[in-house]
């Protein structure tokens with residue numbers, strides 16, 4: 001195979017090819033990317049001189065670390081600058097960068113005091129990182145149904161609460177949000193922590209507040225396929241100083257960062273190393289300045305594509321609790337039945353136009369149906385008895401309500417690079433394919 005442009009998808013594809021069979025729809029959604037083809041949220045599509053300039057500032061001094069070296073770094077503090085920009089752009093009191101979005105979730109949970117045996121209620125449609133982080137702190141992921149928002153169903157959350165529940169973790173999937181008012185009400189009633197996994201919804205908002213800043217803490221990922229990228233990186237956002245100070249220390253071996261000399265810092269608690277580098281933060285700094293532009297393009301392209309689907313009465317759309325807050329990185333839509341949806345996926349594949357349309361229902365990364373490693377509790381080192389018990393119980397757990405939604409759902413990734421011509425072409429071909437499979441049924 002020849003890849004014109006090697007992207008993370010190529011790596012993902014290699015991984016998928018090396019893993020299990022029975023994923024034909026998933027294979028076809030990826031394929032090695034040709035130039036200008038994308039999947040996922042596309043900050044990397046508009047990478048340019050601005051990013052190079054910021055990275056070069058760091059390369060000029062050679063101080064690639066975010067802490068210390070005050071003299072030689074000549075006033076260049078990219079991580080600090082990006083953290084400040086994040087608090088301003090998203091409207092939160094505190095932001096602490098991490099080496100990844102997964103690390104941000106682990107850090108947030110540690111800072112929030114979530115640990116051994118605590119139950120964290122989370123959706124069965126997300127990215128694997130969400131449960132990885134829960135397991136990493138010794139807690140137990142309690143997977144529950146989603147609704148037609150494609151995020152946590154508040155009724156399912158309520159039904160899953162036990163005396164061991166500590167936290168509710170909505171995941172704002174595919175650019176849009178969970179019903180945060182309902183989830184907040186449940187959390188206050190039962191005195192639970194609300195932690196937002198907003199890794200996929202940078203730039204989205206709910207009733208005027210940025211996603212990720214509404215719960216006790218929230219996280220973004222800046223990995224290579226997110227709305228804005230650092231190559232690798234993440235952030236913990238919070239309005240609570242205590243959570244911020246703990247996150248700051250946790251990501252750097254428990255350093256209190258109070259001394260002038262880092263080597264003389266005290267360690268009030270045991271930490272880890274989830275530091276971001278200055279090079280990564282520099283990329284993010286250039287990207288965050290472009291966010292408004294990314295969002296404007298996303299919203300325009302999303303709306304333009306949507307008109308082609310709106311013309312088909314059988315197509316319905318994801319429920320968005322606050323329409324004005326949709327980041328529009330994806331357009332998620334439904335056909336009337338799973339059978340029709342599978343037929344459409346096959347049709348799009350046949351026509352060679354499936355790239356960029358995600359049928360998550362049979363996708364190894366995002367939906368419970370394919371998480372065999374989780375359901376079989378396959379860990380490299382022994383999991384705790386309580387974790388193991390809950391994971392193995394997933395083999396017997398059915399998610400019929402979620403299956404009924406995900407089996408009919410396709411998410412179309414919105415590219416920043418589409419021309420009006422391309423949108424028209426995509427819209428017309430997609431609509432024609434939908435009409436064809438509906439006509440056959």
Ligand SMILES: *Cc1c(COP(=O)(O)O)cnc(C)c1O
Nearest residue numbers: 100101102127129199200221223
């Ligand atoms: C990308 C993502 C993460 C993890 O981010 P990384 O930076 O890749 O570790 C977590 N949760 C969700 C929902 C994501 O999409």
